[in-house]
Amino acid sequence: MGGFGHQCSHRGLPSRIMRLGIDLDGVVANFNAGWIAFYNDEFGTAIPMDAVDSWDAIPGLTHFPSMGAFWRWAEHLNGASLFRHLDTFPGAVDTLWRLVKRGHEIVILTTKPHWAIHDTFAWISEQQLPTREVHILDDKWRIECDVYLDDAPHNVYRIHRQRPDRVVVRFVRPWNHPVPGTHDVETWDQFEALVSKLDG
Numbered sequence: 001m002g003g004f005g006h007q008c009s010h011r012g013l014p015s016r017i018m019r020l021g022i023d024l025d026g027v028v029a030n031f032n033a034g035w036i037a038f039y040n041d042e043f044g045t046a047i048p049m050d051a052v053d054s055w056d057a058i059p060g061l062t063h064f065p066s067m068g069a070f071w072r073w074a075e076h077l078n079g080a081s082l083f084r085h086l087d088t089f090p091g092a093v094d095t096l097w098r099l100v101k102r103g104h105e106i107v108i109l110t111t112k113p114h115w116a117i118h119d120t121f122a123w124i125s126e127q128q129l130p131t132r133e134v135h136i137l138d139d140k141w142r143i144e145c146d147v148y149l150d151d152a153p154h155n156v157y158r159i160h161r162q163r164p165d166r167v168v169v170r171f172v173r174p175w176n177h178p179v180p181g182t183h184d185v186e187t188w189d190q191f192e193a194l195v196s197k198l199d200g
């Protein structure tokens with residue numbers, strides 16, 4: 001008998017196998033700590049790692065007059081783009097592996113500039129994220145998932161609006177805010193507990 005796919009008869013597996021749509025930056029990848037470390041090193045500044053407290057904070061914290069100028073800088077850092085150099089948040093990768101071993105599918109849904117596509121695939125591989133499916137796109141709601149986890153206020157809002165029957169989860173960060181009808185988690189442990197509650 002096949003032990004893979006959507007059979008749920010094995011002991012210890014949940015009764016409901018779910019597709020979990022997982023964002024990268026601000027959820028799995030510590031984007032802000034990454035750019036701040038490079039920036040402080042290159043320009044001799046001392047921007048605190050937790051300085052970002054709004055979605056559009058970067059021009060106000062740096063000498064870059066626009067996000068366009070920031071991205072031009074972020075494209076070339078140590079032989080790759082910024083996205084190749086990011087650390088993961090504590091618990092993120094371990095939790096994703098436990099969710100996969102529980103039977104769920106990790107679907108990566110991430111928005112990236114075109115010049116970061118190859119670094120994104122390389123980073124996912126280097127970090128050993130347990131995913132068989134990666135989408136690099138703007139409109140994340142187009143990819144059908146049972147649960148969506150994101151930190152971007154506009155993504156949480158849009159996914160919930162387009163797929164009101166699905167579970168949309170905001171990873172609570174200083175740069176986002178509650179969206180009615182969606183769930184909040186503050187840690188990866190809380191996300192794992194939420195999925196466990198849904199899949200029982």
Ligand SMILES: [Mg+2]
Nearest residue numbers: 023025026151
């Ligand atoms: Mg994000």
